[in-house]
Amino acid sequence: MVKYKIELDRETCIGCGACTVACDNFVTDGDKAKVVKSEVDSLGCNQDAADGCPVSAIKVTKIE
Ligand code: SF4
Secondary structure, three states: OOEEEEEEOOOOOOOOOHHHHHOOOEEEEOOEEEEOOOEEOOOOOHHHHHHHOOOOOEEEEEEO
């Protein structure tokens, strides 16, 4: 079954909050954001969050 790995590079994140608005798999953590579930069965809004990140801190990888 296909799964997706969701990673957020906290070094790169500038804490703009866009991903937390775009997708409920991202929450605010201090002055940055973090991923709630790092492995998901369907991409859903995670791709929207990755596409909308202004510093490309979110990486989506397909895993088998
Ligand atoms: S959209 Fe990108 S820069 Fe903004 S909070 Fe999320 S990960 Fe950080």
